[in-house]
Amino acid sequence: MEPLSGPGARSSPTADETALDSVQFGEDIRHLISVPTENASSFTALLELPPNQAVELLHSPESTRPDSSQQQQYQPPQHFNAGLLTFPTNAALIERAAKFSVFAAEEDLNNNNNNGIGSPETNSAPSNSSAGLHKVVKTEPAEPVAYLNSSSVASDPTVATKDENQRTNNKRKEREKKGKGFSKKSKSAANENAEQLPYVHVRARRGQATDSHSLAERARREKINARMKLLQELVPGCNKISGTALVLDEIINHVQSLQRQVEVLSMKLAAVNPRIDFNLDNMLAAESGSLMDSNFPAVMMPIMWPEVQPNGSRQQYHQQQWNFDVVPQPAGGGWGREDGHNFITPENSLLSYVSSANSASLNSSQLKMEL
Amino acid sequence: MRPPPNSSSFKREFLKKWLLALQLCNHNNNINKNDVVKRKNTIKLSAEIAMASVRNGATCWSRALIAKHSSSFHVTTKPRHMPPPPPRHYKKRVRCKKIIKRSRRCCHNRSAAAAVVRRKTAVLRKLVPGGELMDDEASLIRETLDYVMSLRAQVDVMRRLARASDCVAMCNIV
Numbered sequence: 001m002e003p004l005s006g007p008g009a010r011s012s013p014t015a016d017e018t019a020l021d022s023v024q025f026g027e028d029i030r031h032l033i034s035v036p037t038e039n040a041s042s043f044t045a046l047l048e049l050p051p052n053q054a055v056e057l058l059h060s061p062e063s064t065r066p067d068s069s070q071q072q073q074y075q076p077p078q079h080f081n082a083g084l085l086t087f088p089t090n091a092a093l094i095e096r097a098a099k100f101s102v103f104a105a106e107e108d109l110n111n112n113n114n115n116g117i118g119s120p121e122t123n124s125a126p127s128n129s130s131a132g133l134h135k136v137v138k139t140e141p142a143e144p145v146a147y148l149n150s151s152s153v154a155s156d157p158t159v160a161t162k163d164e165n166q167r168t169n170n171k172r173k174e175r176e177k178k179g180k181g182f183s184k185k186s187k188s189a190a191n192e193n194a195e196q197l198p199y200v201h202v203r204a205r206r207g208q209a210t211d212s213h214s215l216a217e218r219a220r221r222e223k224i225n226a227r228m229k230l231l232q233e234l235v236p237g238c239n240k241i242s243g244t245a246l247v248l249d250e251i252i253n254h255v256q257s258l259q260r261q262v263e264v265l266s267m268k269l270a271a272v273n274p275r276i277d278f279n280l281d282n283m284l285a286a287e288s289g290s291l292m293d294s295n296f297p298a299v300m301m302p303i304m305w306p307e308v309q310p311n312g313s314r315q316q317y318h319q320q321q322w323n324f325d326v327v328p329q330p331a332g333g334g335w336g337r338e339d340g341h342n343f344i345t346p347e348n349s350l351l352s353y354v355s356s357a358n359s360a361s362l363n364s365s366q367l368k369m370e371l
Numbered sequence: 372m373r374p375p376p377n378s379s380s381f382k383r384e385f386l387k388k389w390l391l392a393l394q395l396c397n398h399n400n401n402i403n404k405n406d407v408v409k410r411k412n413t414i415k416l417s418a419e420i421a422m423a424s425v426r427n428g429a430t431c432w433s434r435a436l437i438a439k440h441s442s443s444f445h446v447t448t449k450p451r452h453m454p455p456p457p458p459r460h461y462k463k464r465v466r467c468k469k470i471i472k473r474s475r476r477c478c479h480n481r482s483a484a485a486a487v488v489r490r491k492t493a494v495l496r497k498l499v500p501g502g503e504l505m506d507d508e509a510s511l512i513r514e515t516l517d518y519v520m521s522l523r524a525q526v527d528v529m530r531r532l533a534r535a536s537d538c539v540a541m542c543n544i545v
Contacts, residue, residue: 220509227512234519245484248491251515255498258522263411265529266418270411272536 381521382528384425389528392417392424416440422525431510432518435501 208214231251232238238250396413420440423433496502496511499518505511 223509224512227509227516231512231516231519234516245487245491248488248495251519252491252495252498255495255515255519255522258519258526259498261526262415262418262522262529265526265533266415267407267411268533269414269529269536270407272533272540 378524381425381524385421385524385528386532388421388424389418392421418525418529422521426517426521430514430517431501431505432499432514433521435504439500 208218228244228247232241232247235251235254238247238254241247241250393414396417419436423436426433428434428437492508492511495515496505499511499515502511502514505514
């Protein structure tokens, strides 16, 4: 992400890569448009990206951008290709998705500047005047994204030196409009995109079988391996181990230890002095009174097992019980199990103790933030 | 699938739902205050259900967990007909010893590692709730990822709560 890196950093893509990726481009566009659902979790989206490719594709557009304002007149086709190249593996955009709106806003500002002050400037001054160049350079990083959607604009990169500036201005406006829309759906779309990727990328090397079963099997194995690698990074002390069996062992141990910890902690909480009461319920009631009728009982009845469902009275029961617990009197609230014990006033409740123990202020929101 | 649990918001949600689940448990079956084991079970049950419900049925393990525990939540109103038990993949098959020996001899080197991996995958499948229902290894690993993240958040919240209640107890004594 260094937009000011010199022209020497430019890395031009090789020809076959370009061809391959432009083939995949259409397919990815179809994925983009057809299914913009939030289907993939971001960490699973991350893993399908081969790291070196991700790095390369993250950096190549930025490194191509800065000097392209100068070279735009000379080689626009390559410029276009470079913008296109970033797309198929644009799962890398997931991290940058949050920044797009910022870029768009920045671009908006710059564009306003250009329109207000700079319209004579852009007409009169050539593109290598320092002020204009800086503006162009600043706005560059959003461009490859914009190119993806505005294919009609990008499809005619003709060579014209005179009204180049005017045209880039116009282009930028269009891109900006589309870029904003793109930034909204880019996250889910890119996730979807990344979910589809391994099937696209599977290719048989020399000496490998090429029938569909072998290819599918290889794709499956690669997916499993990638996920395994991610899991390996997640589980502590599992980084240096190689070998599926050992990694699985470590994972099993980790899960078991976590489950045991849950056991121990619940034991500890059960054995805790029942005089202690929590007024977290009041806090909950204050902040979300609608929680009781929103989704908890509904969640209790999963879709997969429909015989659990027809239980409308449960919700009412729950609601009544909530009202009984929280609204009329504070004495029965708290832990549910530990009712009937004396209620501790909010001054010496759990929250104040926790916060005083942590030497923070006596604020329930702070506890929540800490959690 | 929803995005993975973001730590702070996930924990907050979990805490909320946990308290709700505790209330629900308490009112469904009144527990003797001195029975520590029962109370522990209640706490654990409610915590698991809360953890699963925070994921909101987006993942396989959460659905399986809720389904597993849903019977214990319906003490008063029993379901009319029980769901058929999930198919078991792990039957112990009775085989002739000779055949086993021969098979080991013939392809020992190749399949030994694979067998180990298979065995461990089976163990993992038993650990992750709903793992028996997944016949795909990739989805199993994905679910495991999600489950581990959620478990971590749960353990963290519980630990904080335990520490806090310890603090309160100490202060009450003093």
